[in-house]
Amino acid sequence: MDEKKTDRRILRTRQKIKETFAHLMEVKGFEAITIRDLTECADINRGTFYLHYLDKYDLLEKSEDELFEEMERLTDEAWEDVSRDQFEKVNMNEPLPFIIKLFEYLEENYDFIKVLLGPNGNSAFQVRVKEVIQKKMLDKFLIHSHPEHMLVPLDYLVAYVSSAHLGVIQQWLERGMDRTPQEMALLLSKISNFGPAYVAGLKETVEE
Amino acid sequence: MDEKKTDRRILRTRQKIKETFAHLMEVKGFEAITIRDLTECADINRGTFYLHYLDKYDLLEKSEDELFEEMERLTDEAWEDVSRDQFEKVNMNEPLPFIIKLFEYLEENYDFIKVLLGPNGNSAFQVRVKEVIQKKMLDKFLIHSHPEHMLVPLDYLVAYVSSAHLGVIQQWLERGMDRTPQEMALLLSKISNFGPAYVAGLKETVEE
DNA sequence: CCTTTTAATGAACACGATGTTGTGTAATCA
DNA sequence: TGATTACACAACATCGTGTTCATTAAAAGG
Structure with missing residues (x-):
């Protein structure tokens, strides 16, 4: 078939x-x-x-599928490497390799991706990008976290983090990719690990 | 005119x-x-x-405008109250009133909003929701933060937080609004203030 | 190289949605 | 009540869709 x-x-x-x-x-x-x-x-x-596609929606879907599959392949690969090498280690201040790979891939396909993730983009595709991130974040939380310290429901936490990542990706695309994938991954790692309030310099106002 | x-x-x-x-x-x-x-x-x-709208896109735009304007009005109101009352106080564990108002408004317009923010929704509208949140977050960071402690560029931080909020809103809508606006606002406050890693129970693995 | 297969072309088709127009009707306002 | 005007109805040209058919040209395979 x-x-x-x-x-x-x-x-x-x-x-x-x-x-x-x-x-x-x-x-x-x-x-x-x-x-x-x-x-x-x-x-x-x-x-x-019409010999190749049913209609323009079919074309969009198939084009997105290709991007999605490659995106997933690359990040899965990078994720497996980490899981094998440093299974128990959590580095607070190091970027996640799969995030670097993700940024690199987005960079390669800038022209098309910028439209799909932009203000006139496709919500369904944005959901799929989030899913790529979600899968790994869920892994990370399930492997490394202490359930007794889980202060919020896991699904909401995962929604928070994956959406945040997508938002930063979108900002990066809008700014014309003004930083390297490594820098972006590190930036995301900082916010996620230290927390938005801390990296904004808000926490001190309370602690002092 | x-x-x-x-x-x-x-x-x-x-x-x-x-x-x-x-x-x-x-x-x-x-x-x-x-x-x-x-x-x-x-x-x-x-x-x-055609006596009232140019086409269906015009209808969509005008419908969204009304939602957006009311959303902005309600949250602006709540934000001004806070800015006046507790200008210097940052409560780490208390929900932001404007976020509560936002959830309440979304709840009132559940049927329509769920479609606009859902997987087949409108990216442009999602951007506008983020803008409502962004404006306040920018305010908050500019007023309360210590610039010397700002570990990442402000625009990326704001993109991170506002997108994260939108993502949690979308998750909440998909789950059929399984919590109250107050609970949701508190949940968001926790993650943003303590950080995703901490609320997930990840930080202990490093500190011990 | 020659034959077979099949992808691409060009033209025609019915169909449905669009956006506009002109006339008559009925609701609203002052 | 009388003037205004939003609405209904019907007709119109226009455009994009998706399909069909015979024809042409290119690729595959022996």
């Missing part, structure tokens, strides 16, 4: 469609794109589009 | 449109709604719709 097609014509056509799609997403946003637009711009027959 | 219309017919028609719109958003989602659908369901003439 879903056998891999190797015909060069198919690969060429699909690539051209996806390229043009990514381009038009930047230019006019997803909703404004019509199949006519896309196929004219890609210089292929309109009917040809 | 934008004078207030008081004609009952206008008010009735617009209300019916907005009601039906909110209803259809829940049932089939924004993209699947057609003006035909909407006007048939609202039992008004299709042409009448």
Whole structure:
């Protein structure tokens, strides 16, 4: 049913469609794109589009799927390395390698990702990015945490942290990636480990 | 140009449109709604719709505007009270009143808001919710923080915290509002003040 | 290299949603 | 009550959709 097609014509056509799609997403946003637009711009027959995709939603989904799968593959890989090497060690001031990998991948696909995670982006895709982060955070909390010290429900805590990470990613994209993946991962590590109040310099006002 | 219309017919028609719109958003989602659908369901003439709105995007925008403005009004009010009463006091373990107000307002408009902030929601609206939170957080940090203790850039910190809050709101909506606004605000206060790592019970593993 | 297979083209089609217009009706306001 | 105007109804051109068919061209395989 879903056998891999190797015909060069198919690969060429699909690539051209996806390229043009990514381009038009930047230019006019997803909703404004019509199949006519896309196929004219890609210089292929309109009917040809329907040989490969059901409609533009199908195209979006399949494009996102590819990004998502690679994102998950890379971060899973990095996460397994850490789990094996430093299973019991929690470094308060070191960035998580899988977060670095995530930023690196986003950087590679900047043009398209910026649109998907931007203000006119796709909520469903943002949920999937959060899921990638959530999975690892859940792991981390379940392995390293002391349940008796868990002050809030786990699912809310995970929602908090993964959304925070996504928010910082979005800010980073909006600022035109003004820092390296390493710097970003370290920054996230600091806030998450020391807490927003502490890194903001708020805690002292109370302690003194 | 934008004078207030008081004609009952206008008010009735617009209300019916907005009601039906909110209803259809829940049932089939924004993209699947057609003006035909909407006007048939609202039992008004299709042409009448165009006397009030340019298209469905205009309708969405204006509906969101109303939610946004009320959201901002309520939270601004609560924020000013705090700024006046306890300007210098930072309570580590007390919920922020404006966050309580925010949750209360979301609760009142559950049906519509749940769609807008859900997985098939509107990214632009989510940005606006974050902006409401951001504005206050920025205030808080600027007033109470010690700049010399600021460990990360302010904009990234604000992005982190406001996105985290939005994420928790979304989780709360998905869980069918399983807690009270007060409980949610307290929960958020705990995580933000003590830090994700601490409330997860992670910090002890390092300190011991 | 030649044959077979099949992807892509171009044109045509019915269909549905859009946004506009003109006329008549009925509700609202002053 | 009389003037105003929001609304209903119907018709219209326009556009994008998704499908079909015969035709052309390119790739795969022997």
